[in-house]
Amino acid sequence: MTGRKSMRVTVWNENVHETTETEVAERYPDGIHGAVASAITDHHPEAVVRTATLADPEHGLTEEVLADTDVLTWWGHKAHEEVDDAVVERVQRHVLSGMGLVVLHSGHLSKVFRALLGTTCNLDWRCERDRELVWTVDPAHPIAQGVPHPVVIDQQEMYGEFFDIPAPDELVFISSFSGGEVFRSGCTFRRGHGRIFYFSPGDQAFPVYHHADVRKVIANGVQWAVPTRERDLPALHNRPAGWFA
Amino acid sequence: MTGRKSMRVTVWNENVHETTETEVAERYPDGIHGAVASAITDHHPEAVVRTATLADPEHGLTEEVLADTDVLTWWGHKAHEEVDDAVVERVQRHVLSGMGLVVLHSGHLSKVFRALLGTTCNLDWRCERDRELVWTVDPAHPIAQGVPHPVVIDQQEMYGEFFDIPAPDELVFISSFSGGEVFRSGCTFRRGHGRIFYFSPGDQAFPVYHHADVRKVIANGVQWAVPTRERDLPALHNRPAGWFA
Amino acid sequence: MTGRKSMRVTVWNENVHETTETEVAERYPDGIHGAVASAITDHHPEAVVRTATLADPEHGLTEEVLADTDVLTWWGHKAHEEVDDAVVERVQRHVLSGMGLVVLHSGHLSKVFRALLGTTCNLDWRCERDRELVWTVDPAHPIAQGVPHPVVIDQQEMYGEFFDIPAPDELVFISSFSGGEVFRSGCTFRRGHGRIFYFSPGDQAFPVYHHADVRKVIANGVQWAVPTRERDLPALHNRPAGWFA
Amino acid sequence: MTGRKSMRVTVWNENVHETTETEVAERYPDGIHGAVASAITDHHPEAVVRTATLADPEHGLTEEVLADTDVLTWWGHKAHEEVDDAVVERVQRHVLSGMGLVVLHSGHLSKVFRALLGTTCNLDWRCERDRELVWTVDPAHPIAQGVPHPVVIDQQEMYGEFFDIPAPDELVFISSFSGGEVFRSGCTFRRGHGRIFYFSPGDQAFPVYHHADVRKVIANGVQWAVPTRERDLPALHNRPAGWFA
Numbered sequence: 001m002t003g004r005k006s007m008r009v010t011v012w013n014e015n016v017h018e019t020t021e022t023e024v025a026e027r028y029p030d031g032i033h034g035a036v037a038s039a040i041t042d043h044h045p046e047a048v049v050r051t052a053t054l055a056d057p058e059h060g061l062t063e064e065v066l067a068d069t070d071v072l073t074w075w076g077h078k079a080h081e082e083v084d085d086a087v088v089e090r091v092q093r094h095v096l097s098g099m100g101l102v103v104l105h106s107g108h109l110s111k112v113f114r115a116l117l118g119t120t121c122n123l124d125w126r127c128e129r130d131r132e133l134v135w136t137v138d139p140a141h142p143i144a145q146g147v148p149h150p151v152v153i154d155q156q157e158m159y160g161e162f163f164d165i166p167a168p169d170e171l172v173f174i175s176s177f178s179g180g181e182v183f184r185s186g187c188t189f190r191r192g193h194g195r196i197f198y199f200s201p202g203d204q205a206f207p208v209y210h211h212a213d214v215r216k217v218i219a220n221g222v223q224w225a226v227p228t229r230e231r232d233l234p235a236l237h238n239r240p241a242g243w244f245a
Numbered sequence: 246m247t248g249r250k251s252m253r254v255t256v257w258n259e260n261v262h263e264t265t266e267t268e269v270a271e272r273y274p275d276g277i278h279g280a281v282a283s284a285i286t287d288h289h290p291e292a293v294v295r296t297a298t299l300a301d302p303e304h305g306l307t308e309e310v311l312a313d314t315d316v317l318t319w320w321g322h323k324a325h326e327e328v329d330d331a332v333v334e335r336v337q338r339h340v341l342s343g344m345g346l347v348v349l350h351s352g353h354l355s356k357v358f359r360a361l362l363g364t365t366c367n368l369d370w371r372c373e374r375d376r377e378l379v380w381t382v383d384p385a386h387p388i389a390q391g392v393p394h395p396v397v398i399d400q401q402e403m404y405g406e407f408f409d410i411p412a413p414d415e416l417v418f419i420s421s422f423s424g425g426e427v428f429r430s431g432c433t434f435r436r437g438h439g440r441i442f443y444f445s446p447g448d449q450a451f452p453v454y455h456h457a458d459v460r461k462v463i464a465n466g467v468q469w470a471v472p473t474r475e476r477d478l479p480a481l482h483n484r485p486a487g488w489f490a
Numbered sequence: 491m492t493g494r495k496s497m498r499v500t501v502w503n504e505n506v507h508e509t510t511e512t513e514v515a516e517r518y519p520d521g522i523h524g525a526v527a528s529a530i531t532d533h534h535p536e537a538v539v540r541t542a543t544l545a546d547p548e549h550g551l552t553e554e555v556l557a558d559t560d561v562l563t564w565w566g567h568k569a570h571e572e573v574d575d576a577v578v579e580r581v582q583r584h585v586l587s588g589m590g591l592v593v594l595h596s597g598h599l600s601k602v603f604r605a606l607l608g609t610t611c612n613l614d615w616r617c618e619r620d621r622e623l624v625w626t627v628d629p630a631h632p633i634a635q636g637v638p639h640p641v642v643i644d645q646q647e648m649y650g651e652f653f654d655i656p657a658p659d660e661l662v663f664i665s666s667f668s669g670g671e672v673f674r675s676g677c678t679f680r681r682g683h684g685r686i687f688y689f690s691p692g693d694q695a696f697p698v699y700h701h702a703d704v705r706k707v708i709a710n711g712v713q714w715a716v717p718t719r720e721r722d723l724p725a726l727h728n729r730p731a732g733w734f735a
Numbered sequence: 736m737t738g739r740k741s742m743r744v745t746v747w748n749e750n751v752h753e754t755t756e757t758e759v760a761e762r763y764p765d766g767i768h769g770a771v772a773s774a775i776t777d778h779h780p781e782a783v784v785r786t787a788t789l790a791d792p793e794h795g796l797t798e799e800v801l802a803d804t805d806v807l808t809w810w811g812h813k814a815h816e817e818v819d820d821a822v823v824e825r826v827q828r829h830v831l832s833g834m835g836l837v838v839l840h841s842g843h844l845s846k847v848f849r850a851l852l853g854t855t856c857n858l859d860w861r862c863e864r865d866r867e868l869v870w871t872v873d874p875a876h877p878i879a880q881g882v883p884h885p886v887v888i889d890q891q892e893m894y895g896e897f898f899d900i901p902a903p904d905e906l907v908f909i910s911s912f913s914g915g916e917v918f919r920s921g922c923t924f925r926r927g928h929g930r931i932f933y934f935s936p937g938d939q940a941f942p943v944y945h946h947a948d949v950r951k952v953i954a955n956g957v958q959w960a961v962p963t964r965e966r967d968l969p970a971l972h973n974r975p976a977g978w979f980a
Contacts, residue, residue, distance in 0.1 A: 018301070038799055063404040094411070096365055098875065108482075119437050120341055122481045130486075133670045133979070135651045140833065140928045140963050149652070150670070161625045161664065162639070164437055164479035169412055170904075174651065174674075176666040179486045180623045180640070184664075192364050192409055193875040226877050234409035236354075236367045241375075242425045244868070244885055296777045343630065378734070378915045380896045385588065385683040385718050394897070395734055395915070406909065407884070415659075419896065419919075421911040425868045425885070429909075438630045471632050489623070489640055586855055586899070599971075606853040609927050610831055612971045620976075654831070654927055654969035657904055669976045682854050682899055724899035725843075726857045731865075731914045 006046040007226050009118045010069040011037045012061065012078040015053035019202040024204045031074050032202075035209035036104070040073075043219030054079055061087050065126035071100035071225045072217070074107045077204065083111050092116055096192025097233040100225025102218065105202040108163075113198070116191050117165055120185045123183070127205060130177040132156040134185055134201060134213075138172045143186065143197065151213040157203045161197060165198075173217075175200065186217070188224075192234055197221040251291040252471050255314040256282045257306065259321040260298040262449040270427075270490045273391065277320050280454035281349070281463060285318075288464030299324055306332050309444035316470045318463070326363065328356050337361055341437025342478040345470025347463065348374075350447040353408075358443070361411055361436050369405035369427070372450060375422040377401035379430055379446060383417045386432065388442065388465045394456040402448045404428045410443075418462075431462070432461045435471075437479055442466040496536040497716050500559040501527045502551065504566040505543035507694040514694045522565050522692075525699035525710060526594070530563075533709030538673065544569055551577050561590035561715045563708070564597045565713045567694065573601050582606055586682025587723045590715025592708065594691035598653075603688070606681050607655055613673070614650035617695060620667040622646035623690060624675055624703075628662045633676065633687065641703040647685055647693045649673045655688075663707075676707070678714075687711040742961050745804040746772045747796065750788035751957045759927030767810050769939075771839070775808075796822050801880040806835035806836060806960045808953070809842045812939065814874040818846050827851055827900055831927025832968045835960025837953065839935035843898075848933070851926050852900055855966060858918070859895035860979035865912040867891040869920055869936060869948075873907045878921065878932065878955045886948040890912040892938045894918045900933075908952075910935065921952070923959075927969055932956040 013033035017024040028035050033051040040049050052060025054076075066072070072091065078082070081082040095101050095116060103113045108121045134151035136144045160181030166189070173186030176191040199217055202208040209215070258278030262269040273280050278296040285294050297305025299321075311317070317336065321328070333356040340346045340361060348358045353366045359430045379396035381389045405426030411434070418431030428446040444462055454460070503523035503657045507514040516542030516602040518525050522691060523541040530539050542550025544566075556562070562581065566573070585591050593603045599610045624641035650671030656679070675690040689707055692698045699705070748768030752759040763770050763861030768786040775784050787795025789811075801807070807826065811818070823846040830836045830851060838848045843856045869886035871879045901924070908921030920935040934952055937943045944950070 006358045045477075068546055069971065092363075117362045118337075118361040119446060120479050122479045124482045124484045126484050126486065128486055131670075133672075137651050137653070137673050137674065138657075138925070139652055139969075140925065140930070142963055145963055158484070160484065161627050162479060162629055163627070166411065166434070167414055167628075167661070171657070171661065174664055175674045176670055176672045178670075180489070180621075180668075181484070182623075182625050182664045182666045182672050184627065189411070190873070190875065191411060195875070228877055228880055234367045234407060234874075239308050239369045239371050239403070239405065239424075239426070241371065241373055244425070244887065307917045376915075378917075380917050382896050382898070382919065383680070383902075384724075384897055385680065385685070387718055390718055397734065406872050407874055408872070412873075416902070416906065419909060419917045421915055421917045423915075425866075425911055425913075427868075427870050427911045427917050435628070435630065440630065473632055473635055479629075482864065489642065489943070580854075590919055606852040608827075608853045613967045614972045614974045616974050616976065618976055648974070652969060652973065656901065656924070656926060659902055669974075670979070671974070678743050679901070681901060724855050724857045724897060726956065727859045729859045729861050729893070729914075729916070731861065734915070 008068055009040055009047050009071050009222055010065060011049060011051045011073045013051065013053050014079050014200040015055065016078045027207055032204065032209060034076055036073055036075065037162045039124065039215035039218045040222055041215065044223065050166050054082060059083060059087050061091060063090065064088060064098065066094045069099060070227055071102060071222045073102040073103045073104060073222065074110055074112060076110045077106040080110050084147065088112050089117055093233060095194035095196065098227040098229060098231040099194035100194060100227060101196045102221045102225055103196065103198045105200055106196065116196060120164045124181065125229060126158040126179065129155045130158040130179050132175050132177055132201060134173050134175045137174055138170060140172060141172045142224050143172050145220060146216055148213055153201055153208060153211060155206050156201060157205065190227045191219060193229065197224045197225055251293055252289065252315045253313055253363065253465055254292050254316050255292045255310060256294060256296045256318045257325050258296065258298050260300065261323045271482065274322055277427055277449065277454060280295055281318055281320065283452065284460035284463045285467055287374040288461065289332045289468065299327060304328060304332050306336060308335065311335060311344065314344060314345060314474055316467045318347040318349060318467065319355055320349045321355045322351035325355050325479040333357050333360055338478060340439035340441065343438035343472040343474060344471060345439060346441045348441065348443045348467045350445055353443065356478060361441060364411060367408045368408040369426065374400045375403045375424050377420050377422055377446060379418050382419055383415060386417045387469050388413060388417050390465060391461055393458055397441045398446055398449050398453060398456060401446060401453060402450065404445050438474065440470045442470055496538055497534065497560045499530055499537050499539045499561050499712055500555060501539060501541045503543050504569050505545065506568045517697055518571040522694065522699060526563055526565065529699065529705035529708045530712055532705065534713065544572060545731060549573060549577050549670060551581060553580065556584045556589065557558060559589060561712045562593060562716055563584060563594060563712065564602060565594045565602055566600045567596035567717045570600050571665060578602050578605055585684035585686065588683035588717040588719060588721040590684060590717060591686045592711045592715055593686065593688045595690055598688065606686060610654045613653040614671065616669065617650040618671050619645045620648040622665050622667055622691060624663050624665045627664055628660060631660060631662045632714050633662050633707065635710060636706055638703055643691055643698060645696050646691060647695065648689050683719065685715045687715055695711055736877060737868035742779065742805045744775055744782050744806050745786045745800060745801055746784060746786045746808045748786065749814050749885065750790065751813045762942055766846055767939065767944060771808055771810065774944065774953045775957055778849045778951065780957065787921055788818060794818060794822050796826060796911060799823065799955040801825060801834065805962055806837060806957045808837040809845055809847060810839045811845045812841035815845050822975065823847050823850055828968060830929035830931065833881050833928035833962040833964060833966040835929060835962060836931045837956045837960055838933045840930065840935055843933065851931060854901060855899045858898040859916065864890045865893045865914050867910050867912055867936060869908050869911045872909055873905060876905060876907045877959050878907050878952065880955060883948055883950055888936055888943060888946060890941050891936060891943060892940065894935050928964065930960045933962055
């Protein structure tokens with residue numbers, strides 16, 4: 001944003017696995033939101049990062065919080081249906097008004113992502129310790145800067161095609177898995193005045209959000225999604241002839 | 246569809262203006278749906294075309310009707326909010342499963358179109374007898390075949406940018422208006438297994454659906470949107486390693 | 491083409507490996523052009539298919555031949571630089587005028603493909619009997635109809651990213667290789683009035699052009715690339731005001 | 736560029752009209768290159784801007800100059816064919832290696848632009864003092880920031896569709912003309928590692944490069960095209976199995 005020194009990021013996490021499964025809690029002692037937040041602050045020390053979770057009132061995503069957020073990141077898995085529809089509509093409205101959105105991994109089935117894309121966002125999956133390789137297919141894209149080609153993730157859940165999304169505006173990364181599957185793992189979408197980045201690596205069952213390259217991509221994606229203009233929702237205008245003269 | 250001789254088209258119309266405004270009823274004595282249906286049968290005599298309207302039970306869009314429809318066309322304006330959400334979800338599901346959809350003019354604000362695109366679909370407008378010129382920017386596209394460059398529509402409602410849609414997969418037509426505005430008037434979108442064509446010319450206040458070139462474009466759009474495969478909704482699959490061997 | 495019963499296809503092949511290497515000659519006794527031609531006629535018995543090779547006068551691609559060709563397929567590898575620049579310009583002109591073009595495998599470095607795309611078309615490669623899996627990422631695309639998901643090719647040359655092409659207009663297939671690499675293996679591009687399909691599976695060192703699914707994709711690609719309109723090169727027009735009235 | 740304080744811009748101009756036609760010389764006393772250069776420095780005082788013209792040795796575009804250029808802007812009209820092919824190849828190589836390129840107005844027919852896009856780049860035109868309106872269709876794009884909607888240019892050459900370019904990666908602006916034509920007037924293309932912005936407003940016959948909004952767009956376009964990574968040409972790599980481990 002013009003003249004703003006630091007970006008304001010809200011890291012949203014369902015936070016159900018961490019609070020109900022010991023293994024996940026040990027893997028992510030600060031929650032997945034804590035790991036994601038630290039990825040952002042490690043790369044953007046000037047960023048103002050807050051976190052919010054499902055259990056918070058209004059899931060921590062009040063009008064005030066969203067109005068004060070340049071980029072929202074989203075992680076959910078088990079409890080997509082527990083997210084209140086009013087909050088989903090609010091997030092969608094803020095994205096269309098210009099707020100950036102970074103959707104992570106199983107967030108592909110979140111209400112927010114599906115409402116913004118309009119498709120089922122279904123895919124193939126397998127949770128069996130595949131190795132994932134993340135290849136850059138748009139090497140000059142800002143989100144790919146400083147990222148190895150390929151990123152090697154030793155153990156990961158497999159996400160495979162067909163991934164039912166609209167053709168992305170930009171395809172940045174394609175992953176392969178040791179089982180042979182491929183996945184469009186880094187995709188951008190412009191919706192309304194907002195920018196959306198979907199990035200699939202990351203799972204509660206593996207320490208992917210501690211992986212240096214994954215953290216770099218998330219930090220790049222957040223920076224890329226920062227709004228370029230004042231927030232406003234595209235509106236219906238009745239224009240008299242010659243209105244622009 | 247493989248081996249099918251004739252395409253099955255359902256022409257949906259809100260049918261409110263025609264039943265409440267004398268002028269519109271005189272302009273479209275068979276309803277806008279009648280005019281659209283005849284555009285299709287004039288160019289595709291083999292097509293099986295039925296019509297359905299808001300007042301019909303389930304708006305005429307039962308599961309049986311949609312399952313028997315290759316391409317659905319949609320016209321609505323005054324009564325978008327009266328369309329039942331269950332029907333909207335049903336139509337969306339059929340489009341994502343492969344049914345073609347042609348959205349006409351003020352259908353840009355229909356629940357169906359907005360659910361599939363995820364944006365506000367807002368735009369600028371003016372109803373003052375502008376001349377519209379429809380220019381082809383993708384001359385080899387099937388939808389543009391047999392269509393003059395430009396199409397001249399003597400009197401039309403103005404639809405102007407910014408039109409809040411995702412960047413279309415293909416931009417086929419751009420219109421200008423005598424007031425100076427421009428509009429992305431012919432756009433395609435692939436969503437799930439379905440093809441969507443949006444075409445803006447056409448209004449209850451002008452005899453645009455009697456215009457030969459507009460009728461040709463609609464007929465082309467319907468043909469282009471015919472499914473290429475058996476209908477099925479993209480699904481979530483848990484795939485064991487080596488499942489494809 | 492309107493009213494034309496059968497598509498006319500010219501299959502071009504460098505035909506150098508087959509005439510200088512016993513192994514390749516045994517693998518492709520009718521040449522790679524023979525194998526490609528039979529893939530097309532197997533699926534489109536009505537097609538009029540001819541072949542042409544580097545050694546023919548003007549490489550078999552005279553003005554007359556191209557004017558009589560709906561879709562040209564291209565295979566080259568060792569002798570890209572021996573293709574005459576005048577022939578390259580002629581092919582490019584015909585594609586921009588509407589002729590379809592299907593570029594196969596190592597044709598990515600042909601003068602014709604590079605002239606039409608404007609980039610280096612470089613990539614990563616390895617010739618070590620990788621298994622290639624070809625995944626469909628646009629399941630409703632005409633080129634993907636009747637094609638398994640994935641296509642399994644037991645032995646293949648690896649082609650990997652980064653593949654230096656413009657972002658394709660449509661991405662139809664993505665391949666993975668047993669070595670872990672990925673590749674955008676099925677891509678479409680519209681250029682001028684012409685349609686271009688690039689499909690990477692296929693090599694002189696492996697019997698890939700005898701693979702049933704690869705043959706199906708080639709046949710689909712040829713059909714998809716058939717022109718929709720009379721051939722003409724986009725021209726510069728000085729238009730007086732009101733020329734269209 | 737990482738760690739670089741100021742962008743380095745080279746403004747190229749044919750400089751033939753200005754040196755042979757009194758009217759043009761009076762309109763652009765510092766040449767069109769002077770006007771374009773000042774648009775950039777007005778908005779980016781820190782930029783290091785140099786100019787180069789056709790008459791310079793190697794047209795002022797030596798290997799050294801290009802290696803020291805982040806973004807090149809290009810204006811040409813009468814003398815496209817006088818540009819040396821070796822210089823064209825050098826510019827193309829630098830763009831594919833990452834140098835930004837901003838092509839202005841009649842530069843659509845330059846050898847450089849046509850080589851990078853692969854199409855004829857032909858269009859319709861008329862030089863009769865049309866009013867041009869430049870409408871933003873991607874309001875969140877960096878190039879559209881601070882630009883009115885629409886930009887009003889009182890007198891301009893008309894450029895109309897069909898414009899024979901590949902579908903742009905991003906369509907930022909669409910223009911209308913008082914004669915009724917439309918034109919995709921602001922388009923981006925990624926080629927290799929480089930970013931290309933084409934912007935059509937501007938002509939030797941009108942003082943368009945003194946128009947505040949046009950100057951803002953050019954300055955925005957230059958900034959947008961600045962490379963994101965060290966310059967290198969995408970290469971062909973023979974990769975042994977496991978090379979990335």
